[in-house]
Amino acid sequence: MDISVVVPLYDEVESLPELTSWISRVMNDNNYTYEIILVDDGSRDGSWDMICRLKESNPFIYGIKFRRNYGKSAALNTGFEAARGEVIITMDADLQDSPDEIPGLYRRITEDKYDLVSGWKAKRYDPLSKTIPTKLFNAATRKMSGINNLHDFNCGLKAYRKTVVKNIEVYGEMHRYIPVLAKWAGFTKIGEQVVEHRARKYGKTKFGWSRFINGFLDLLSIFFVGKFGKRPMHFFGTMGTLSFFAGTVLALWIMGEKLYLIAKHEHYRDITDNPLFYLALVAIVLGSQLFLTGFVAELVSRNAPERNRYQIEETV
Known part of the structure; x- marks a missing residue:
């Protein structure tokens, strides 16, 4: 037809x-x-x-x-x-x-x-x-x-x-x-x-x-x-790693700043009084969640019945 x-x-x-x-x-x-x-x-x-x-x-x-x-x-x-x-x-x-x-x-x-x-x-x-x-x-x-x-x-x-x-x-x-x-x-x-x-x-x-x-x-x-679709960890893992890394760097910066002020015997405030602390905490938690989401999605993808279905144009 x-x-x-x-x-x-x-x-x-x-x-x-x-x-x-x-x-x-x-x-x-x-x-x-x-x-x-x-x-x-x-x-x-x-x-x-x-x-x-x-x-x-x-x-x-x-x-x-x-x-x-x-x-x-x-x-x-x-x-x-x-x-x-x-x-x-x-x-x-x-x-x-x-x-x-x-x-x-x-x-x-x-x-x-x-x-x-x-x-x-x-x-x-x-x-x-x-x-x-x-x-x-x-x-x-x-x-x-x-x-x-x-x-x-x-x-x-x-x-x-x-x-x-x-x-x-x-x-x-x-x-x-x-x-x-x-x-x-x-x-x-x-x-x-x-x-x-x-x-x-x-x-x-x-x-x-x-x-x-x-x-x-x-x-x-x-x-x-x-x-x-066939590699969800590449998306969620990358986003999670970047978020976790940014949060960790920010947290280390805050702690380093406090230790520096202590060593100089200057006035300092508690870490929890710094708004950046909560931003760092959110970034670390969000990064962990994104990474775990990618890990779970990867497990689901690997166990999907069509995980190895690919488009084959022709064979000889």
Whole structure:
């Protein structure tokens, strides 16, 4: 099979007939073998009933229904697990992503040999409440991930080589950072393509400000797990050692100062009357705790079932 189109959706009953018809038309015009995987993320507007009706007239549609709303990341991860195509295309169900972009994205994967190609909506029709947080996230993600050639990490329209989606796990709000997950998994040939962004035709946006906070926390999680997931002692141990060392030096300085004043028969104050003493004490205690945290995390990591799971590109 050439292409699997994975479409996560939540309350998009009005757009589904037009979207699936449009995708099928593009596939047939280009003679692609394909499947359309519609993942209903707990919709309450009759989206699942519509999927069942569409399935009756289009055998290339495959529907998956969640019992409740889990989020876009869960829907994408489930769709990735079910996908059988050599190239996987993801797009949103609100018709703001154009299926006409599929052939171009497909060629970037098959002919240009990219692992992942992310769409870039250079001209957007979203409100400022959505575009401003997106710009901030993209700037922060480029800085932390080192993927400097992508303008929009969160664009729903993306193309993947099959091996990419089968070797990453998307959870929480991680769908915003799939290129970062792919890079940490060893898939470094990541490209970008300008795509059309259409004004929303049906329904309303699901974007909320809570996603701004969750997305930032997930970005930190990706950075930490990707860099220190298999060697947590390198992070906690280093921070703990530096903190303990700084506290010890400060404590020795305070004690040395007191002994010097005693030797000079000058007035001195008790160590506990010096505010720096408590700062040194906090640094020593915090350093010890960080070091022990790293030690425990290292033990957990060494006993994890996937501690020696690595990405192997090929064997001969």
